[in-house]
Amino acid sequence: xxxxxxxxxxxxxxxxxxxxxxxxxxxxxxxxxxxxxxxxxxxxxxxxxxxxxxxxxxxxxxxxxxxxxxxxxxxxxxxxxxxxxxxxxxxxxxxxxxxxxxxxxxxxxxxxxxxxxxxxxxxxxxxxxxxxxxxxxxxxxxxxxxxxxxxxxxxxxxxxxxxxxxxxxxxxxxxxxxxxxxxxxxxxxxxxxxxxxxxxxxxxxxxxxxxxxxxxxxxxxxxxxxxxxxxxxxxxxxxxxxxxxxxxxxxxxxxxxxxxxxxxxxxxxxxxxxxxxxxxxxxxxxxxxxxxx
Amino acid sequence: xxxxxxxxxxxxxxxxxxxxxxxxxxxxxxxxxxxxxxxxxxxxxxxxxxxxxxxxxxxxxxxxxxxxxxxxxxxxxxxxxxxxxxxxxxxxxxxxxxxxxxxxxxxxxxxxxxxxxxxxxxxxxxxxxxxxxxxxxxxxxxxxxxxxxxxxxxxxxxxxxxxxxxxxxxxxxxxxxxxxxxxxxxxxxxxxxxxxxxxxxxxxxxxxxxxxxxxxxxxxxxxxxxxxxxxxxxxxxxxxxxxxxxxxxxxxxxxxxxxxxxxxxxxxxxxxxxxxxxxxxxxxxxxxxxxxx
Numbered sequence: 001x002x003x004x005x006x007x008x009x010x011x012x013x014x015x016x017x018x019x020x021x022x023x024x025x026x027x028x029x030x031x032x033x034x035x036x037x038x039x040x041x042x043x044x045x046x047x048x049x050x051x052x053x054x055x056x057x058x059x060x061x062x063x064x065x066x067x068x069x070x071x072x073x074x075x076x077x078x079x080x081x082x083x084x085x086x087x088x089x090x091x092x093x094x095x096x097x098x099x100x101x102x103x104x105x106x107x108x109x110x111x112x113x114x115x116x117x118x119x120x121x122x123x124x125x126x127x128x129x130x131x132x133x134x135x136x137x138x139x140x141x142x143x144x145x146x147x148x149x150x151x152x153x154x155x156x157x158x159x160x161x162x163x164x165x166x167x168x169x170x171x172x173x174x175x176x177x178x179x180x181x182x183x184x185x186x187x188x189x190x191x192x193x194x195x196x197x198x199x200x201x202x203x204x205x206x207x208x209x210x211x212x213x214x215x216x217x218x219x220x221x222x223x224x225x226x227x228x229x230x231x232x233x234x235x236x237x238x239x240x241x242x243x244x245x246x247x248x249x250x251x252x253x254x255x256x257x258x259x260x261x262x263x264x265x266x267x268x269x270x271x272x273x274x275x276x277x278x279x280x281x282x283x284x285x286x287x288x289x290x291x292x293x
Numbered sequence: 294x295x296x297x298x299x300x301x302x303x304x305x306x307x308x309x310x311x312x313x314x315x316x317x318x319x320x321x322x323x324x325x326x327x328x329x330x331x332x333x334x335x336x337x338x339x340x341x342x343x344x345x346x347x348x349x350x351x352x353x354x355x356x357x358x359x360x361x362x363x364x365x366x367x368x369x370x371x372x373x374x375x376x377x378x379x380x381x382x383x384x385x386x387x388x389x390x391x392x393x394x395x396x397x398x399x400x401x402x403x404x405x406x407x408x409x410x411x412x413x414x415x416x417x418x419x420x421x422x423x424x425x426x427x428x429x430x431x432x433x434x435x436x437x438x439x440x441x442x443x444x445x446x447x448x449x450x451x452x453x454x455x456x457x458x459x460x461x462x463x464x465x466x467x468x469x470x471x472x473x474x475x476x477x478x479x480x481x482x483x484x485x486x487x488x489x490x491x492x493x494x495x496x497x498x499x500x501x502x503x504x505x506x507x508x509x510x511x512x513x514x515x516x517x518x519x520x521x522x523x524x525x526x527x528x529x530x531x532x533x534x535x536x537x538x539x540x541x542x543x544x545x546x547x548x549x550x551x552x553x554x555x556x557x558x559x560x561x562x563x564x565x566x567x568x569x570x571x572x573x574x575x576x577x578x579x580x581x582x583x584x585x586x
Contacts, residue, residue, distance in 0.1 A: 123420030126419075127416030128419075131416060131460050156487055159489075174467070185485075185487045187483070187487070187489070187494065191480055192471070192478075194480070196480070
C-alpha cells in the first residue's frame with residue numbers, strides 16, 4: 001500500500017508555480033491576483049479562505065480578502081461581483097460558499113465573468129469541462145487528476161466508481177475520468193443515495209473516488225484487493241481531545257481500508273491540499289490569459 | 294416485450310405543440326421561428342434538415358432554410374450566425390453538422406447566442422444541463438427522457454449503461470439519467486472503446502442506451518432478461534434492395550435482442566423522430582422565452 005501524499009505534491013506544485021511567477025515578474029509581467037469574498041463567519045469557510053490566502057503567498061500571487069457580514073444583501077454582493085468583473089487588476093476571484101440563505105448562490109455564481117471564474121463553477125466552465133475544452137477546471141476533481149498523474153496511476157480502461165453526484169465533485173470527476181485523455185479513459189460509474197447494491201458496485205472498482213460527505217462510509221468489505229481509493233470527504237466530527245474541538249473525517253474507513261489498497265489518500269493531507277493548489281493553478285492560468293484572452 | 298413507438302409519441306407531442314402554438318397565435322403572440330443553416334450536400338444532413346423543416350410545419354412554426362455551398366468561408370458563416378443572433382424575428386437556429394473541414398465546428402457552435410441555441414450544444418447549455426438548471430437540452434438525450442417518461446419506465450435506482458461518450462449523446466445522457474429527477478436517479482455507467490468486459494457491464498444493466506454508432510453492436514448475450522434497450526444508432530448501411538441504396542441500421546441486433554427486453558426502441562421509428570421533436574420543444578421554449586428572457 002502506498003500513501004498518496006497530497007500535502008507533498010501540493011507543496012511541489014506551489015513551488016513550481018512560484019518559480020513561474022518569478023519568471024513572469026522578471027520579464028516585466030503582472031503578478032497574478034486572486035480576490036476572495038467571504039460572507040459571514042462560517043468556521044469551515046474561514047479556514048478554507050485563510051488557507052487560500054496563505055497559498056497565494058506561497059505562490060507569489062497578490063491576494064485580496066473581502067469580508068462581509070452575513071447581512072449583506074444579494075444586490076450589494078452582486079454589485080461587488082460586477083465591480084471585480086470589470087477590474088483589470090483582478091485576474092480571478094471566488095465567492096466562498098455556502099452563502100447566507102437570503103442570497104441565491106446560483107445567481108452569484110453565474111454573475112461572475114467566466115473568464116475570472118477560477119473556481120470553475122460557472123456554466124460555461126462546467127460545459128467546457130464536459131465537452132473536453134480548455135477551461136477553469138473544478139478544483140477538487142482537477143486536484144485528484146493531478147494526484148493520479150503524479151503517482152502514475154493507470155486509469156485507461158479501468159473501472160472507476162465515483163461515490164456522489166454533486167455539481168462540484170461527483171459530476172465533473174466522472175466527466176474527467178471518462179474523457180479521452182490520460183488520466184481518463186476509465187469506465188465510470190456514478191453511485192449515489194438511490195444506488196442499490198453499492199457494495200457490489202464498489203467491489204468491482206479499480207479506482208474508487210468517495211465524495212459523499214458521509215464519515216467512514218467506505219468499509220474494507222466494499223473494496224477489492226489492490227484498489228486505488230481517493231477520499232474527498234472532510235466532515236467535521238466533534239473531538240474533545242482537539243484544541244479546535246473537532247477533527248476532519250473522510251468518507252473512507254481508512255484504518256481498515258488502507259491495507260487492501262494499492263494507493264490511498266489520507267484525510268487530512270490527501271485531496272484537501274490539492275483542491276487549493278488547483279485554485280492556484282487556475283489563478284496562474286487566469287493571470288497568463290492562457291484559456292480566455 | 295413492448296415496442297417503444299417513437300414515431301407515435303413524436304406525432305402526439307407535435308400535435309400538443311401545434312395546439313399550444315394555436316393558442317399563442319390566438320392570443321396575439323408571435324409564431325415561433327426556427328432557422329436551419331445547411332452547408333454543402335451531405336446526404337444525411339439533407340434528410341435531417343428536410344425532416345426538421347417538415348416538423349416545423351406540423352408544429353405550426355415558421356421555418357427558414359439557409360443553404361450554402363461547401364466552399365463558404367468560416368468568416369462568412371460566422372457573419373451569418375452573428376446576423377441571426379441579432380435578428381429578433383429568429384427565436385432559435387441550428388447549424389447542421391458536420392461542417393466542411395475548413396470550418397471550425399466548435400467555433401461556430403460557440404458563436405451561436407446560447408439563448409437561441411436550440412440544439413443545446415453551446416457550453417452554457419451543456420453546463421446548465423450538467424448542473425441541472427433549466428436550459429435547451431441536447432435533443433437526442435431529451436427525446437429519450439421523454440420516451441422513458443411517456444412509457445412510465447422506472448429509472449430510480451436502476452442500473453443504466455450508456456454505450457458511447459459523445460458530447461451530443463453519451464455524456465449528456467449520462468448526466469440526465471443520474472440527475473435528481475424522474476426519469477433519472479439511476480446508477481449510471483458510461484462505456485466506450487476502452488471499456489474492458491463490456492458484455493459484463495451490459496449484462497448488469499436494467500437500462501441500456503446504445504449510442505456507439507456501430508451497427509448491431511449489442512447482441513442478445515449482452516442483455517439480461519427484462520432489460521430496457523434504447524437504440525440511438527442510425528448508421529447508413531448499403532442496401533441494393535432499397536430505392537435510396539441504403540437502410541438505417543441501429544446499434545442493437547434488434548431481431549435477437551428484442552425477445553429478451555421489457556421495452557425496446559426500433560430503428561427507424563424509435564429515437565430518431567424524438568430527436569427532431571426535442572428540437573421542436575426547444576424552439577417552442579425559445580419562442581416563449583421561458584428559459585432565457
